[in-house]
Amino acid sequence: MSSSSDDDMPLARANGKLSASRISPATDRKMDKSASKARPAPPGLSIRNGPVIEEDAMDVDSTTSGASKRKSRTSIGQAVNYKDQSDSEDNAPMAKRQKPNRKQVQSDSDDEPIAKKKNGVKLPPSIKDTEMDESSDDDRPLGAKLAQKKANIEKAAAKEAKAIRTADAKAKKAASKKAIKEESSDDEPLTKTRKRQSNGTSAAKKTNGVKKEVDSDSDAPIAKKKTAASAKGKATANAKRVAVKSEKEDSKSAAEEEEEEEYRWWDAPKKEDDSIKWNTLEHNGVLFPPEYEPLPKTVKLYYDRKPVNLDVRAEEVATFFGSMLHSTQNVENPVFQKNFFNDFKEILKDTGGAKGSDGKAVDIKDFKKLDFTKIFEHYKSISDAKKARPAAEKKAEKAEKDKFEAPFMYCKWDGRKEKVGNFRVEPPGLFRGRGEHPKTGTVKKRVMPEQVTINIGKDAKVPEPPAGHNWKAVQHDNKATWLAMWQENVNGNYKYVMLAANSTVKGQADYKKFEKARELKKHIDRIRADYTKDLRSEVMADRQRATAMYLIDRFALRAGNEKDTENEAETVGCCSLKYEHVALVEPNKVIFDFLGKDSIRFYNEVTVERQVFKNLKMFKKHPKENGDDIFDRLTTSQLNKHLSSYMAGLTAKVFRTYNASFTMSKLLQKLPVEDVNLAEKIKLYNDCNREVAILCNHKRSVGAGHEATMEKLADRLKGLKYQKWRYKMMMLNLEPKLKKKKGAEFFELDKDLTPEWVEQHQQFLVQEQETKIQKKFEKDNEKREADGETKLPEKELKERLKVVKELEAKFKKENKTNKVEPEGKGPTVEKFEQLIEKQDERIRNLELQVADREGNKEVALGTSKINYIDPRLTVVFSKKFNVPIEKFFSKTLRDKFKWAIESVGDDPTWEF
Template sequence: MSGDVAMLSDDERTLAPKPTANGQPPNGKGSVNGHANEVPMSDEDDDVPLSQATSKSELDGRPSRTLKRKKPIYAESSSSDDDVPLASSPAKPTRQNGNGKVKAVKKEETDDDEPSELASKTNKRARAPSKKQPPKKKVKEETPTNPPSSEDEAAPPVKTTARKRKAKVKAEESEADVPPPPKKAASKSRKKVKKEEPESDADIKPKTNGRSRKQPAGSESPAKGKGKKKEEEDEDEVFKWWEATDANGDGTQKWQTLEHNGVFFPPAYEPLPSHVKMQYDGQDVDLPPQSEEVAGFYGAMLDTDHARDSVFNKNFFDDFKKVLERYPPRCGTQIETFELCNFRPMLEHFETEKAKKKAMTAEEKKAAKKARDEAEAKYTTCVLDGRKEKVGNFRVEPPGLFRGRGEHPKKGSLKKRVRPEDITINIGSTAPIPVPNMPGKWKSVIHDKTVTWLATWTENINGNHKYVFLAAGSSLKGQSDMQKFEKARELKGHIDKIRADYTEDLKSKVMADRQRATAMYFIDELALRAGNEKGEDEADTVGCCSLRCEHVTLEPPNFVVFDFLGKDSIRYYNRVQVDQRVFKNIRIFKENKEPDDNLFDRVTTTALNKHLTSQMKGLTAKVFRTFNASRTFQRLLDEQDLSDATLQEKLNAYNKANREVAILCNHQRAAPKTHDQSMEKMKNKLRALKYERMKLRHVFLTQEPKMKKSKKYKDAESDLDDDWIEEHEESLKAKEIEKVEKRFAKENEKLEAEDKKPMKDSVLKERIEYIEEEYARLAKERGTGKATLKRERPSDKLEEAIDKITEKIHAFKLQMIDRDEGKEVALGTSKINYLDPRITVAWCNTHDVPIEKIFSKTLLSKFPWAMGVDNVWKF
């Protein structure tokens, strides 16, 4: 479904200068950048680039846990949701049946943020994989259409207590005649969740990958107490409809039976309080709910760049007046001039409500989330051929204002509320028809087994068809992804002949063939999209076949300059050296044409794809893009020498290769608005690590004065001046006091709940005084080059701690470099759509890199079929 939402996220809001009459800042014109340069990605954020998913312990400046001491009073204790490592989102374990289809291995439901009991057991058992296959009665039930193969009849091992484990392993080792279990699609060991964050990226051993080097990739270990497990694990997965297979299908049956509960409609509009009104010419306007809702859409976006864009404002006001004609103000006010409208009272109300939500207690937030989850629960899954599958985008998008991307001509237009009468449901003929959760009846109910969507409707802005598909980790979607990448790999066997053919056609006497060959040259060499015809009311974006003469400039002897807006209105600018024949052809194609004439006036995307299909079954221009991206990525990774590299150096090398592919595919983005603030935040956290090392170094040199001459322990914190240290220590003290106050309040709440007498305020006062005394001691040490600890520690432990923090600082510096270099490149799009995930899995296995460091939780669930490849797999 569309990524546009009715309300605005915090990061898009800007500080507003003094408002004018309509509540807008002065100078009504402004650039539109809300979505101008964004590339569709996973929520995300669920697909955050690895470089932006820094370890929480590192960014917080917390000391290494291997120091075997409590956190020193001077250690930073702040945290941020943005700093959660990807490794905290483990993979969903899977295995394959005999048909090559991926099945989710049964697993007891766990919280993603809690340590997994399974993880600790998996590591212990990884060194001794079971050779004896478990009883067949434990096999997960298969559907009649997908019977298990003889190689995959083994179910997860039966429940085994810790007391019996050694005896069982010994007994299995004696059964030398029993063959080892077959390799499965993915290792359950990838589900490992560490109870403690690693000391640093450099400290992470290969074992964090969930298996030893000798353990088969598909070996599995049972978890204690998992005899009866749920068939499906509830995980938040977001399905992107634009990644789905062709909604029209290929004419073959995709399913036999299908049951689902339809789609989830957003709640009805709740009118604003009576004192919150939009104003017109300084007077309050009493709007009916239908008009008030539309006015509120604009009011919520008042302090964004969208509301300072003339096209956005014009389209909004045109649609707003149409709504007012049908639902006029009850006070009789005639709203005719946009500049006389003031929506700021609405914005202020929304900001107040948002602040109230932020101020909710943890229990209130948990209760609200529980209520939402319960309301949506039945829509999250369906039953496909007797199997329970997750549904992806089951929520119908709420009404709002269309934002679009780039200079879209319809930005600001009203997205109308979707109702049951707009939606067609696709369901099994014997399944009960779902009842909508709002008044109304479905537009129609069909039983089409050749398509995979569950519901469809047409949105009113661009007339695009919207579909509800199964989730990214479902079997149908997984098969579609695997077939896409296999088709790209198949192209390897045909590419030489195809290139020879279009190279020959570059000098064809038939102009249509010559144009087609030139277009294929650009699609192959530059990974250009094929492009389609655009209507007058659509954004002026083009691809290869729809290039106009104005988009291509020739520079002798053989340079071509491309300058046009590609998908999502992202500018494509590239000066490239081309074959001399191609240069000559472009010059011929441009002769006697106007700048706005088509360069390839005898080539269409449909004709091009038809020609490609004749050279390889199923080949389209899209396949070239996937092929070139994956092939380039594989080559760049193979060229790297990472034999002595640290983990962070390996991650930087991986991201560098990913960036080059993203640039090839023009996956550019505008630098995030918060990039500078984010980098400054990282610099402060780097200084916090240096501060911690400085304190330990001072303690160590006090105990070992002879080491002062060692280069290793010379002053390495030159950027820590006294002013920064004082500010940092004051910040740490404030956070420590806040933490103590919260803990004190929580302890008293617990005592009161148990009908016990709460602690006196004097207890809190004593705790705060203790903190102040500690920081007073730190203030006295400031500038002296000496430091003390609350508890004495031997020199060897201090030296070990200093080394670990130094490694952490080195890894963090690399992360900062990686984030800064990737600020204008969208790495997630390549991972989701164009890079064969098996390349990444094989690379991780070869270089002992945890897959969770690269793939987000969403990608791990999206590509379970890729997790079982071995180290030598190549694209």
């Protein structure tokens, strides 16, 4: 393979410390001799994830990361709450496009570290009672098991790739033979046909002077074959529906009916020119945030304990900080404070500065002397007042808001009504960023119409800008999918107004992404064989490229892009790793520590092939030092250009999608789902998703509220067990002989339900009952008031609350007598036995949920499921095993993946 020349290197790298262009056999041998005699660990899987801890006993490369460390988050203690209020990852908002040719920001980054126990630091243990599906075949650690599983999946991938290419070759050969046969005229003598073929005439013989095309879909992905095969049938069915409807409703024209018909783009024929995104486009532009409302004269910013008067522009910036004092992780961050204060002083300088109550200038130069308390209290009182409003008032306000926003929510895209995703221009405020962004706290300025470019159809009416303003520009680019764009001032990124996640355009982009990953199946074995061979190449550029491909493929590292460090956060990927980002521990352990995507710290320890370890050691060879590139003869663009030689459009990021989807496919195929209930099926699916996330390195830090959430679930579990015990005691009350029949042990209270906990739980149940009654009373009064009726009197509430007193008295009696009176109409032993069975099912399902959450605390399931696992795999699992798709996809995701849900249909045989 040809290597990249020095001329191809970026200027910055050409001027720095470049590795030698070639590697001599003597250098290779020298590196081998310096290797430790320690036995290497099996490669292919991360062996440790967590915070940096001093490795005193290890021979660690002295160049540990110089990157700034991410702050750890501690759990926040909360009052006991038995309701599960944890947020679902699936409901996280879709990332917005930040800049051309850059990856989208994900709400749940897989570059976040996992905290695990080390040096005696013990993490919260998993609940043993809820463990299930444990392997009892051996005592190997999880890491070794997953590494072996990953190796097996890679072998299966190589086997499948060869099978696909063989099948394609046979299909092409059969199609070619068929074409030859069809060219032979039915009335032509056989001898003439043989003679023509023996004379070397091409199989694709010209007919009437025109070469006959051989049509074959053998190279098309399976889904496309099915689409082509079913398109005619569905088109006919649609036509019949239109015909029947038109007979019933003569008033409607065929054109109107067609417009109302749902556009199933996955069934439509493929466009000849895929670069043209639309032919006609109409929309109403963007919605700007409301103008700033000045503070009341009684509310002031204080400096050195004295109120100051500000110009309205400076006052607005002061309110940005003052209104978010509750967000301590931001306002107490020194970098956030510094950036805000620098910008605030600039605004003060431009607006005439601050003045005291006597009209004299006040020199604001010490941030610590600023007091935003009054501003915060003002905005908090407004927020509290809004929350306290009657439901009817809130509903009316929402209806008014929806009516105002309605014109911006949809556009006409090729005559179809499509939902717009982010039509609101972001209001001014303080930039927060993710991770440890160096510009956190910077003032985000108000976006003016003069900064906004509109993209719209030539014949469409251009939306009117706000009164007294003009658009920056109006263009008619039908190869672009954005409706409006502008440049923000903090990072200089371009913001785009795009269609919603469930739109045709976004759906087609997702479909193409996963089809591209499916196509990689044909080539993965050759790619892996080639880069494995090039790991020993004498050409340094080829060896660096092969090593980078190994890391990207095996450990899901992002390729990384070169950045303008003056304007952007210093984040890196594989190709842009610096000397200090990689530490090496003999014989084959590599420690990565750097700021990855979204300025989130990526820390991981992995075992690699010995040759990869040796290469990294070579790439860090003296005289390289901190700040120097490890892959100094490789750029992301060069890597992607090389990958495109295997397959059109193949880039480094396709490997993440392929590895996640192919792994998930193989894991789902081997699931033992027979004779298991719905909750167990869901857990089995989530277990597969979890393994994909671990194997593909989609991780997150343990959430600050995880421990509190687990405590809530544990209390809910105890509550179910307590109620089960009460049912048993009710049975015993009805039939005392049961104690002898079933044994005294059957009626004993669970050991983990202590008398103190029982008393606390009873108090919770009493309070819960009281809260429910009060809320119901308030809702009834709100409804009566809305209907123009008089409110219910307070004595009605007191009457309803008698139930609470009765419940409290009942618990006191039960605690004293250790007897529980039967509840319900016509209580019988049989009824309580049925209730106990149902309670057992609830307990089992909650135990599964607890185990699931404990297993997921350090793994970003949402990242894998939303962005990397082909959604059709989830749909097939749902159909095949009769699990409602709602159990895996939220409403937002069901809209986003509608194409996957409907294109797979009822066919459970679809495969990635």
